[in-house]
Amino acid sequence: VRGFRALIMGPPGCGKGHISEKIVKKYGAVHIAAGDILRKHISEGTNLGREAEKYISKGALVPDSLLLGVIGTAVYKAGKRNWILDGFPRTLAQARHLEKVAHLDMVINLQIPDEAILNMLKYRLVHVPSGRVYNLGSKAPMVRGLDDVTGEKLERRADDRPLVVMARLESFVHQMEPVIRFYRKRHLLHTIYGRQHQSIWPLVERYLIKRWGL
Ligand code: AMP
DSSP: OOOOEEEEEOSTTSSHHHHHHHHHHHHOOEEEEHHHHHHHHHHHTOHHHHHHHHHHTTTOOOOHHHHHHHHHHHHHHHTTSOEEEESOOOSHHHHHHHHHHOOOSEEEEEEOOHHHHHHHHTTEEEETTTTEEEETTTBOOSSTTBOTTTOOBOBOOGGGSHHHHHHHHHHHHHHHHHHHHHHHHTTOEEEEEOSSHHHHHHHHHHHHHHHHOO
């Protein structure tokens, strides 16, 4: 039996990573997170990472010429397992590209008000090598500033500064409108409204049970 191929969409900082983590744990899905892949390249100092960093630090989108290859490889590697794509596509062109390389089963669209996002991002810390995300308000690490699993240092993302977040939220709405229409037309879109990860996950879970019988 082929696994499910899901896409999770939502404004930056809305908790996509957290919800994806839950899906990974419950369904053994592969999490393909565009931002995590790019940050890993940056921390490893690859050519791609150096190029991508110029865009990421400004809150701008990384050009498709840098991104499409790494996403395609990740989707190919996930093969027939359940997978959840996070942070890609972010433009109509990327959605069209994805349609050519993979058949999607569902698109989960998270809708969270801006002020709830700004509040969550104030307290976000990440462990860059693994992509694990913490929040000093709702999911603090066991030892302040250190990753629970490896004990390595946690970092604030450079693009979580309030001004950069505002730029990211603005360009997100602008870019995602056509992507949302694209998936709505294909009857793949399921929108979930909420303010916090804790209240959103049960809604996502209920949808997955209903949609995928899991
Ligand atoms: P994220 O972790 O998803 O918030 O992504 C962090 C940053 O990586 C974004 O602000 C963009 O600069 C870049 N990025 C992630 N996904 C994409 C994408 N699909 N297209 C272009 N740039 C992306």
